[in-house]
Amino acid sequence: MPARKTRAAPAPAGAWDWVFAPRRRGEKRYWLAKSEPDVFAFEDLWARPDRTTPWDGVRNFTARNFLRDGMRLGDQVLFYHSNADPSAIVGICEVVREAYPDHTAFDRNDPHFDPGSDPAAPKWFMVDLRAVRRLPRPVTLPDLKARKELAGMALLRIGRLSVTPVRPEEWRVIMAMGDR
DNA sequence: GCCAACGTTGGC
DNA sequence: GCCAACGTTGGC
Numbered sequence: 144m145p146a147r148k149t150r151a152a153p154a155p156a157g158a159w160d161w162v163f164a165p166r167r168r169g170e171k172r173y174w175l176a177k178s179e180p181d182v183f184a185f186e187d188l189w190a191r192p193d194r195t196t197p198w199d200g201v202r203n204f205t206a207r208n209f210l211r212d213g214m215r216l217g218d219q220v221l222f223y224h225s226n227a228d229p230s231a232i233v234g235i236c237e238v239v240r241e242a243y244p245d246h247t248a249f250d251r252n253d254p255h256f257d258p259g260s261d262p263a264a265p266k267w268f269m270v271d272l273r274a275v276r277r278l279p280r281p282v283t284l285p286d287l288k289a290r291k292e293l294a295g296m297a298l299l300r301i302g303r304l305s306v307t308p309v310r311p312e313e314w315r316v317i318m319a320m321g322d323r
Numbered sequence: 324g325c326c327a328a329c330g331t332t333g334g335c
Numbered sequence: 336g337c338c339a340a341c342g343t344t345g346g347c
Contacts, residue, residue, distance in 0.1 A: 325346105325347090327346090331341085331343100332340090333338105335337085
């Protein structure tokens, strides 16, 4: 019998419904946003005026839906360095402006130009994120993988997405790891 | 509508 | 640098 590679079962349909469920009054939700530090590091965000940046260039429908339909003002966002040594959650941001059209999609000279996005019917969106604080101890990808409480984390399940949801329980575990 | 080819992401 | 995991594209 040939060795068969085991693979985590794909997330069932509706697995991320909770992300879009109605909120209790004042409920805050949690997210993770990825960036390659060579391109845009947490330190770069920290150096921006008001420590704020538009989170542009998201060109994946699932990530867009999380960003456009899920993220709300005041939500907390883990800032993750991907393709880094080590890849790690290094800081915390918050959503300071909810989704609005990503104008870089309209710009022929922008690397994220998408002729399929029309200003009259924008296809891609962005939010504004403001850096809140650096994590005292970055939480690396191996750290995350080592915690069984985090096995269901979207980052580990659908890791390519630039924006993923984080459950409150996952947020608490990660804060206990890095925010001290 | 199917599916092969191709491109991207990002861990390793 | 390699490759797994997908998403997208386009021929049919």
